Amino acid sequence: MSDGKPVTEPELIRRSKGGSREAFGQLVGRYQVPVYRVIRGILGNPSESEDVAQEVFLKAYANLAKFRGESGFFTWLYRIAVNEALRARKRRTFANADALPEVEAPPPVPPEEDAPTLATLEKLLRKLSDEFRSIVVLRDIEGLSYTEIAETLEIPIGTVESRLFRARQELRALWRQSKEAKNAL
Amino acid sequence: MHCDDAARALYAGETLPDLEVHLSACDECRQLSEDLGQMNRAFALARTGWAPSPAFKVVLPLAPWRRLAIAASILVLPLAGWAAASLWPSRPNYDVAAVLEPHSIGEPSDRELLGALFLEENR
Numbered sequence: 001m002s003d004g005k006p007v008t009e010p011e012l013i014r015r016s017k018g019g020s021r022e023a024f025g026q027l028v029g030r031y032q033v034p035v036y037r038v039i040r041g042i043l044g045n046p047s048e049s050e051d052v053a054q055e056v057f058l059k060a061y062a063n064l065a066k067f068r069g070e071s072g073f074f075t076w077l078y079r080i081a082v083n084e085a086l087r088a089r090k091r092r093t094f095a096n097a098d099a100l101p102e103v104e105a106p107p108p109v110p111p112e113e114d115a116p117t118l119a120t121l122e123k124l125l126r127k128l129s130d131e132f133r134s135i136v137v138l139r140d141i142e143g144l145s146y147t148e149i150a151e152t153l154e155i156p157i158g159t160v161e162s163r164l165f166r167a168r169q170e171l172r173a174l175w176r177q178s179k180e181a182k183n184a185l
Numbered sequence: 186m187h188c189d190d191a192a193r194a195l196y197a198g199e200t201l202p203d204l205e206v207h208l209s210a211c212d213e214c215r216q217l218s219e220d221l222g223q224m225n226r227a228f229a230l231a232r233t234g235w236a237p238s239p240a241f242k243v244v245l246p247l248a249p250w251r252r253l254a255i256a257a258s259i260l261v262l263p264l265a266g267w268a269a270a271s272l273w274p275s276r277p278n279y280d281v282a283a284v285l286e287p288h289s290i291g292e293p294s295d296r297e298l299l300g301a302l303f304l305e306e307n308r
Contacts, residue, residue, distance in 0.1 A: 021245055024245065025243075025245070028243045028245075032237060032241070032243060033236055033237065036235065036236065036237045036241075037231070037232070037235045037236075040235045041231065041235070046238070049237075050237050050238065050241050053237065053241070053243070054243055054244070057243045057245075058243075058245070058246065061245055061246070117227065117230075118227065118230050118231055118234050118235075120227065121224075121227040121228070121230070121231060140224075140225070140228045141228050141231050141232055141235075143232075161197075165193075165196050165197070168196045168221075169196065171224065172196075172217065172220050172221060172224065175220055175223070175224055176220060179220075
């Protein structure tokens with residue numbers, strides 16, 4: 001860094017393991033947006049996603065010594081993000097079990113054009129199972145390869161392919177239903 | 186091409202040579218292709234639209250040695266204060282002025298008082 005050259009990721013990891021908060025801060029800077037996106041895709045709630053992202057980086061910082069470099073740093077980080085997001089979702093479900101029933105949102109105003117919206121996507125992603133939602137977010141939003149998804153979720157590549165296929169099928173069915181409901185309005 | 190093969194290719198994002206021909210002839214598969222295209226545009230929106238707020242900042246915990254240093258300083262400061270207070274020369278419990286200043290006229294000196302006391306005891 002002193003010679004002005006950008007520091008490589010392995011070097012940042014090595015320095016972070018040596019206790020450099022500055023080096024880890026640079027890793028955070030590189031990955032905070034994609035990590036947030038993964039969590040947001042799974043949780044759907046912006047502010048809760050920020051809290052979980054914070055937890056993810058704290059956990060990564062605390063467990064950095066356990067990262068041996070057998071997989072990519074970002075797949076290791078994504079694994080923590082997926083696990084923490086799913087854990088947060090379970091906590092939320094558990095906490096809501098005794099809470100008042102969720103208030104139904106008012107029916108959406110039909111859009112002027114039939115454009116896909118983020119709100120629709122978020123709504124439909126929430127209807128998928130945890131397994132399906134995680135894999136769609138990692139592949140279709142984050143653009144991870146099948147191998148990287150297999151590393152992140154710790155499942156065989158064949159499972160990645162079949163699960164992704166079924167997840168997309170289900171999402172498309174929901175998408176169609178949503179479009180037809182809009183057209184019926 | 187069969188619809189199952191077309192659907193498999195569409196879901197996997199593959200481009201097969203006779204897929205376009207099949208799509209031009211099959212309404213169901215064309216519908217699927219359009220839906221997947223819209224979904225992909227929504228994913229692209231998520232890629233650019235989902236970002237943490239500008240105020241978001243990851244706060245890392247202090248390094249263990251720093252935490253120890255802070256804890257130690259919290260403990261050491263009162264101890265140091267106490268030590269300093271106890272070492273500080275305390276105020277003399279005798280009247281410095283009486284020692285340093287000459288006796289005022291008319292008052293007996295210590296020596297005179299001791300002498301008087303001695304005489305009184307030996308009387």
